[in-house]
Amino acid sequence: MRRLDVIPALALAAVLVLALALAAPACANSILSVGGLGEPQIEEAARLRALGGAGVAEHGPRDISLVNPASLSDVDRILLQLTALPAARRISALSGASETAYETTFPSARAVIALPASIVLSGSYVSGTDAQFRVVRSENQGAPSTVEIDGTGGMNFLRASLARRMAPWLGLGADYEVISGSYRETWFRRFSNPGLASARDTLETRYPKKARWRFGGQLGQKGWTLGAVFETSQDLPVEQRRSTPGVSETVTLGRLRYPSGFVVGVSAPLRERLRAVAQYRRQSWRRSSFQSTLVDFRPQQRFSFGIERMRSEGGTSIGSKIPLRVGGYFLRWPDLLPRAGASDITGGTVAVDERALTLGAGIVTKDQGGGLDLSLELGTRGDKNDLGVTEKFARLGISILVSDETWKGSFHR
Numbered sequence: 001m002r003r004l005d006v007i008p009a010l011a012l013a014a015v016l017v018l019a020l021a022l023a024a025p026a027c028a029n030s031i032l033s034v035g036g037l038g039e040p041q042i043e044e045a046a047r048l049r050a051l052g053g054a055g056v057a058e059h060g061p062r063d064i065s066l067v068n069p070a071s072l073s074d075v076d077r078i079l080l081q082l083t084a085l086p087a088a089r090r091i092s093a094l095s096g097a098s099e100t101a102y103e104t105t106f107p108s109a110r111a112v113i114a115l116p117a118s119i120v121l122s123g124s125y126v127s128g129t130d131a132q133f134r135v136v137r138s139e140n141q142g143a144p145s146t147v148e149i150d151g152t153g154g155m156n157f158l159r160a161s162l163a164r165r166m167a168p169w170l171g172l173g174a175d176y177e178v179i180s181g182s183y184r185e186t187w188f189r190r191f192s193n194p195g196l197a198s199a200r201d202t203l204e205t206r207y208p209k210k211a212r213w214r215f216g217g218q219l220g221q222k223g224w225t226l227g228a229v230f231e232t233s234q235d236l237p238v239e240q241r242r243s244t245p246g247v248s249e250t251v252t253l254g255r256l257r258y259p260s261g262f263v264v265g266v267s268a269p270l271r272e273r274l275r276a277v278a279q280y281r282r283q284s285w286r287r288s289s290f291q292s293t294l295v296d297f298r299p300q301q302r303f304s305f306g307i308e309r310m311r312s313e314g315g316t317s318i319g320s321k322i323p324l325r326v327g328g329y330f331l332r333w334p335d336l337l338p339r340a341g342a343s344d345i346t347g348g349t350v351a352v353d354e355r356a357l358t359l360g361a362g363i364v365t366k367d368q369g370g371g372l373d374l375s376l377e378l379g380t381r382g383d384k385n386d387l388g389v390t391e392k393f394a395r396l397g398i399s400i401l402v403s404d405e406t407w408k409g410s411f412h413r
Contacts, residue, residue, distance in 0.1 A: 030089060030101075030133055032333075032352055032382055032391060038131025038154040038183075040300060040333060043067070043108050045083045046397035050360020050375035051306025052327030054279035056265035057227035059171060059218055062369060062401060064122075066108055067263055067281070068229050069173030070216040072120040072163035077369055078404040079112040087395040094340055094388045105130060114407065120163045120173075128155035131183050144192040153183035155207075155258075159214075169221055175214035179234060179258060181207035202243045207236040207256060223269035231283070233260040238290075254291065259284040265304075273312060277327075279304040285334035296336040296345050304329040311364060325360040325375075333381075340388030354381035360397070369403035 033039035043066045048055040055065030062079065065071040085105045092098040105127060112122040131154040139145050158180065163173030187201040216229040238253045265279030281304070285297040306327025312320040333352035338345050356379025364371040375397035382390040 030091070030130070030391060030393075032389065033129075033131055033133050033151075033154075037335070038129040040129055040302075040331060041105075041107055041127050042329075043126040043128070045081055045108065045401070046360060046373040046375040046399035047325070047362055049377065049395075049397045050325035050327060050358050050373070051277050051308060052279075052304035052329040052356075052358050053302065054265055054277040054304035054306050054327065054329075056216075056229060056263045056279050056281075057218065057225040057267035057277060059220070059225060059227075062364075062371070062403070064110070064112065065227075066110065066124060066126055066159075067279075068216040068218065068227050069122075069159075069161040069163050069175045069214065070171040070218045070227065070229075072112060072122055072161060072173055073118075073165040073171030073218070075112050075120045075163075076114050078114070078407045079110070079369075079401060080403070081108075081110045081112075081399060081401045082106070083108050083397060083399040085395055085397055087393060090392045092384060092390050094384050101134075103132065118165050120161075122159075122161040122163075124157075124159040124161065126157040126159060128157050130154045139189075143196060145189045146192075148188045148190075149185065150188075151183065151185045153181070153205075155179065155181040163216075169219060171218040171220075173216045175216075176211060177214055178209055178211045179207065179236065180209045181236070200245065202241075204241040204243075205253075206239050206241075208239075210234050210236055212258070223275075225267040227263075227265050227267075229263040231261040231263075233284075234258045257289045259286070259289060261300075270307075273310045275308055275310065277304075277306045277308070283334070289334075293344050293346075295338075296349055297334045298332070298336055298351065300334040301332045302329055303331075306358070322361050322363060325358075327358045328356060329358070330355045331381075337387060339386055350383060350386040352382060352387070355379055356393075367403075367405045369405045370401045373397070373399045373401070375399075 030039050042049055042053040044053050044055050056068045058065040058071045059074050061074055061076050085107050087103055089101050107127045110124040114120050131151055133151045135149045137147050139147055158178040160176045161173060165171050183205040185203040189199045212232045212234040214229060214231045218225055218227045236256045236258055238256050240253050241250045261283035263281040267275055267277045269275050281302045283300040285300055287297060289297050306325060309324045311323045331354040335352055336349040339348040339350050342348055356377045358375060358377050360375035362371055362373035377395040380392045384390040
């Protein structure tokens with residue numbers, strides 16, 4: 001089997017996978033989620049996913065956001081929140097091949113505790129990217145064979161958050177975030193000739209655990225809330241290990257610069273029990289973020305919006321007690337991939353754009369301290385004509401929030 005060249009993990013994104021999809025069904029969780037970064041994720045719980053992920057202006061005893069640490073400033077108890085995300089994907093290639101795949105991920109988990117002096121402390125796990133994929137193709141150069149390529153990994157974040165309500169109209173917060181990333185790709189070739197032994201190559205990339213800061217704030221007045229977050233950058237030395245049976249080699253490739261970024265957004269009342277939210281998020285990926293001949297970068301941008309009909313506090317009907325949400329988002333991936341048929345980015349690049357419609361509802365406990373929220377995302381991404389691959393997806397978000405409401409009385413906030 002041909003051994004893999006020692007190249008940057010992110011450089012595996014285009015030709016080595018997208019071109020393979022043209023020859024055979026792309027058995028993949030996402031044919032686009034390849035390379036060391038993978039597909040960008042919305043880290044929010046289901047309630048905010050149903051609003052297109054627009055959470056930077058959220059605040060309240062239970063209305064917390066993973067985007068903005070300042071959203072914790074009104075929490076007055078202990079909260080535990082967990083989100084699961086089952087997803088189905090339909091992937092189509094220019095050759096006419098198609099495949100449906102299923103997966104379940106856990107984008108976030110969070111614990112929050114209110115402390116004396118109006119201080120709120122939180123610990124969170126957040127999935128930033130998902131690089132899981134699988135591709136199968138037939139190869140007729142040399143001895144006929146079938147090649148399988150499996151990838152796993154992505155970027156994860158561990159966050160410690162601190163927030164405080166500084167004034168009735170001002171909340172501030174900060175995250176100390178540890179970036180942890182890894183990526184593993186395995187090539188396995190089975191020959192049609194039973195006399196030839198199967199062969200395997202493995203490529204592993206790791207980013208050392210390093211931390212960065214995120215700072216958030218919120219301004220609120222008469223039902224209006226403006227939220228903003230700034231994220232600092234961090235350099236991650238990239239180490240790659242390539243191995244075949246009997247041979248192993250480790251190489252330091254340089255650095256991946258995880259970029260700085262910012263988030264801004266607003267929550268505005270439309271009328272009683274009805275509000276609108278909007279958010280813009282940008283991460284400043286650029287050409288210098290990671291040098292590669294097979295993939296280029298642009299800033300990652302997500303435009304989110306949503307409308308929520310809030311539950312009625314005094315309503316008697318079941319419908320009035322259930323909040324309803326509708327929204328959507330438009331995401332510009334940072335990856336610029338080679339055009340279909342090109343061997344590298346010198347033959348032209350294609351942007352990956354993603355758009356989705358979001359819906360959701362939920363129920364809240366009597367004390368409003370816990371609840372169950374559901375969201376549904378229906379979207380598409382990629383361009384079959386230019387990129388060679390397109391994908392349609394559906395994601396069901398399920399979030400459970402539980403709390404200990406007796407805690408807030410123990411120190412009389």
